[in-house]
Amino acid sequence: MDDSTPTRIALGPTSSSLETDFALTIAGRGSNVVGAFSFTNNVGTVEIDGATLPAFIYERQPFESKVLYQFWAVAPDRLWILWLYVDIDDDGNVTMTDVFHESTAANDLADEPATGQGSETHGSYTASIALPAFDIPIPPNTPIRFKVDGDGYALSGTEPGTFVHGKNTFRVYPFQVIGNPRAKDGDLQLHALYVDEQRSQVCFGILYLLVNRRFGSLQYSICLPGLDDIDGDHTVDWSILK
DSSP: OOTTSOSEEEEOOEEEEEEEEEEEEEEEEOSSSEEEEEEETTEEEEEETTEEEEEEEEEEEEETTEEEEEEEEEOSSOEEEEEEEEEEOTTOEEEEEEEEEEETTSSOOEEEEOEEEEEEEEEEEEEEEEEOOEEEEOOOOOSSOEEEEETTEEEOSSSOEEEEETTEEEEEEEEEEESOTTOSSOOEEEEEEEEETTTTEEEEEEEEEOTTSSOEEEEEEEEETTOOOOOEEEOOEEEEOO
16 A cells, blocks of 8 residues: 555535435344344334444345445444345335344354334335444455446556546445356456545445446446445456456
């Protein structure tokens, strides 16, 4: 890491509105790292490692026979990204089965059984999101090194990279790789923080790198404090570094 690379990421409080086409109200509990959690219309708290953290749900994704809800939680020393895996019946009744979680402090994606009940409704919803300021260390590099170039991306695999989105330049901190980098028939997911220091913006997003190696899709992103996104498809060259 060169001398110009920051060692920490700081952001002031978030106080913004988030619009979604769904609302989840649920209470439940994980079985290991995740303790009790409770959400009312996508806003609530989650207990992680014994600490109760503010959290908000912003994404709903059908996944095989289940539905998963993606949410953020803010801790003093890291950001958490979590996914609630649920079953939903025809009446909108929700039953928890699992929770996946990862943090910006380690390459630590994990799954644990979870229990809980709730309900889902659909329509136009606006949630008021309030999150505290944070000042956290930059995420550790992924164990697998990537080079990604083109269409705004410049990731060297050994240092934080950059991503140009419109007129804005983000510093990119990949911290999680999902998938087998040696597989010939599987796509890869690169989880990263995107930090725009000029505009005081911190985003999370998942870059899907497809096996044809000329395409990447940034999905499921959200940015603090404005709660906008930087999703988009990109023509990129990428490779795995030895």
